[in-house]
Amino acid sequence: MSTPMGFGRMHRKEDARFIRGRGGYVDDVQLPGMLYGAVLRSPHAHAWIRSVDTAAAEAHPKVRAVITGATLAGLNLDWMPTLSADTQAVLATDKVRFQGQEVAFVVAEDRYSARDALELIDVDYEPLDPVIDARTALDEGAPVIRDDQEGRTDNRIFDWEAGDRAAADAVFARAEVTVSQDMLYPRVHPAPLETCGAVADFDKVTGKLTVWCPTQAPHAHRTLYAMVAGLPEHKIRVISPDIGGGFGGKVGIYPGYVCAIVGSIVTGRPVKWMEDRSENLMSTAFARDYHMRGEVAATRDGRIQAIRVKVLADHGAFNGTAQPSKFPAGFFHVFTGSYDIQAAHCEVTGVYTNKAPGGVAYACSFRITEAVYLVERMIDVLAAELGADPAELRMKNLLRPEQFPYTTPTGWEYDSGDYQKTLQLAMDMAGYDALRREQAEKRARGEPMGIGISFFTEAVGAGPRKHMDILGLGMADGAELRVHPTGKAVLRVSCQTQGQGHETTFAQIVAAELGISPDDVEVVHGDTDQTPFGLGTYGSRSTPVSGAATAMVARKVRERARQVASAMLEASPQDLEWSVGESGGAWTVAGTGASRTIQEIALAAHSNLELPDGVEGHLDATCVYNPPNLTYPFGAYICVVDVDPGTGQVKVRRFVAVDDCGNRINPMIVEGQVHGGLADGVGMALMQLMAFDEEGNHLGASFMDYLLPTALECPSWELGETVTPSPHHPIGAKGVGESATVGSPAAVVNAVIDALAPYGVRHADMPLTPAAVWRAIQGDPIRTDLAIT
């Protein structure tokens, strides 16, 4: 594969270090004199803390500090703000509110001793009744979890609605057909293979704090540390090194990070803290946990007219979701999906429960995963009611190309789309009609086979700053580009790769704009001392926001090059034309052969060439990109499953995925992003689950119980593409990081339910484990969020 001058398939620049074991992740950071921290966690879901005795731990010969909630209270650091402007205990002082909550922090000479010392801390708990089932959180007399908040008498966090209730109700009142379905999108965890952790190094002499931490949003972390700890922001440097997967779970600030910082301040030495896998699953950001009721109104011939949704959202013990401030349910109100629907309304109620906080997370584009799952399941429920083919029903109701830009009943403006073409391509690739024939033959023999379709529209690239912020920080991102005298470039961006290949694709964007080789572009990211401010990488926003910033800053540099070229060529800037030929980018005097390459211009820009008044030397620029709108990637997925009715086992036989993410910078990387998201969909649909027993014990607190798909559960993915550029994005790209995770769970579940149709099954909740499938066939479905009894 040769290196293209701009867009196209090229091998990743970052691979060279990873295949040699030379990646640099946070646990690889070794500093002289470094100490190790470990967190003591609550075994109870809800309990008063009566006392914490640290004497024995402090007496351990290798222990250097033991920090408790009382220690932090003395520093006014025992509580910290969450990304949703709630508060969260750093180390509990009054009560523990979920199993796994942070209670104390030990700092010792080595990691083994730190762990040993945890056993020496004696905490006296007085257990309280927990709230585990979200459906009981608002019951009269339910234990009040957040009694730390003055005047609070219940567990309600918010009530929120979107759409037009009266218009939707009016359509329902006269509809020919209505269907209703309760469904749960259960609590899951992104479970990157690298857990969270931090190395904090506070230099007492300079007053500078350096924190190495695998964060998806290093600049937001720096600002929040400044706000929380009262440290001056210019004295804080956050370095996000190589990250072993994020998927949303590494957006927020966790108590362990704050403890590592305090540990370093207290001991005067660097402190490393790495959570173990159980800590990761029990305490860091979960995702979903949406209890939903969907209703659809339609005509008898299958024209969908209205959709209503009610959601009970389980937010855990602290409201720590990372939605833009105006949107407590994220972008869930994109639930009208890809369809032409007259009226829609949703109401969402958020509640506290005695479970871990979070909800930022897991490749969901701010709750769009839940919304897509809801609407795509409802389409299949409607198809079953009407006796219609689910593909035909979708085809009939999808938005048409001429409707774009399209404003949805809940206020979103979809930028561009050609939905029928995409669905048709997926059906052609799958051989849809032949599959339906095969299914009919197998059904006649009593062999359940299912075909599931999901069509999704994503809303990514948050976002326009007047509408979108997190804790008051607007969601615009910066880029800085510098071209050195020899024509080599350094790009600095605020987003942070966790495997998405930014070092490659962002170099390709610069390469395309400047007509230089991507090999000649170094991408710097993840270090707040070295990069411009921005909110980072989540919600599939890197290409839509930072990618746009990169293109814009490169165009600024190109314009500066035009001024320099005009001096070199002694021609008016207006007479110069930009072109990228085989030898690269160049400004040419129109109608002549007089031309200067970008490399020649770069050297001249740094030379003694006399420049006209008002033209600065050098070739560099900065840019802050404020997106005018979100971008709306979409796709059509078809999953084929076989079910063993005697055991309930599901085998995913095929999975066809056609994605339209606008223009593709590096198709190889785009396909890789899709592959990973599809595996996630299989995992969530079939096995990934965090359930809790009635005492609040976490039943998925290790990889023995929280199951992730292996190579043997995943089929060989069959990918296709259509390209509908975004009209407002500088390079027509839309973002793709989360598309497959958003779109795929519904396809798998729809396939399984389709297979079970002969047994009269219309719905069963994820994950569709063998037990869940078998019980669905028996007509006695399992409640998957609670312990199986």
Added chain:
Amino acid sequence: MQVPASFEFERAESVGHALELLERYGPEARLVAGGHSLIPMMKLRLAQPDALIDINGLAELSHLAVAGDTLVIGALVRHAALLADPDVGRYFPIFHEAERVIADPVVRNRGTVGGSLCQADPSEDLSAAFAAVRADAVIAGPGGSRTVSIRDFHVGPYETVVEPGEILTELRVPIRPGAGSAYVKVERRVGDWPVAAAGAYLRLGPGGVIAEAGLGLTAVGAEHFTAPEAEAYLIGKEPGEAVLREAGRIAAESCEPQADQRGPVDYKRHLAGELTFRALSRAAARADGSQS
């Protein structure tokens, strides 16, 4: 990450040396071979032995051979070795089918047959497989060796008849002509512990009737990992579908599964019957030569 508490470590040079070390360190010492059950428990600090005695160097426990009409399997034979051995596959497909679904290929490189049996986890596949084929376990102690039927080996969850000062040294499985065997497991995901599993061993006598029947049941609360009533029912009958289904029904009735996140009781009981039937069907086809 999670790390074990401190302990002393000794490397055994022979079975005799291992027995000496066990005596010296007393009941709080544990043998370690593959370590894939014990070390995770130690990391969770659910197990905190005073001493570990490493028996990985004992070549005398790594033998795997057919001796006359007996398959002899040393306790230190790795899962991967049992799975790779062609004689084991020829005489006892049940072991290959069980091994293929135990943990994963990398863990199977390390974990041992003896370690699995001594861990005595109620969800452990080999315990049922050995129960189905009526193996004998050979246990060495200070006073010499003793042989115990595998069906007397497990005395309860995580409990065996191996005393603190003893070592399981080998398993002996009788090879009989005209036999077939199979193992069938349902798991939530590859590498997971079973929701339920069943192994079957059938030997057909003159006229194609069942002369010997062995059943092994995993993770469904079957006493000693087996189902004697169902075995007795099969003797003297032709292995037709109705007979094998009835054996499955009897086996399911004899189980006492517990609900957990792998499934509710009714489902696990259903699986006990269904998987027993499926394992018996395949074992019968192998016994009469219609399936390899």
Added chain:
Amino acid sequence: MRISVTVNGQTHVRDVEPRLLLVHFLRDELGLTGTHWGCDTSNCGVCVVQLDGVPVKSCTVLAVMADGHEVTTVEGLEKDGELDPVQQGFVQCHGLQCGFCTPGMLMTARWLLDRNPDPDEGEIREAISGQLCRCTGYENIVRSVRWAAENQEAKA
């Protein structure tokens, strides 16, 4: 206790606690941070190294159990400046994203090809079934190993 372990051809003698896990011996004692850890329970496989040529999960092996044995880590795959074909395959076929599972995958892939130079897709999937990847959906890992099988003599 004093142990002597040969890692990537070089013998290291160290005094270690018996409880030290092999993964920590490699990472913290020897500074070979290419081997990662991810789960504590030997489920994820990011800690896979070869012990006497056989892949094992180094989070579940004690360093003292490697005394007198040979360990090969990802850092030992490249020989005399030449990448192993499996390393090249992962680059050619985009077999990695975040890179965290990659070292373990490479060590198992190398072992598979040593035993079976021409594995089919199913055999590759089986071989890596004890190792999780959260990024690639495994598709390109399978292709990477196939690439290495077809290019066993490839020089970097």
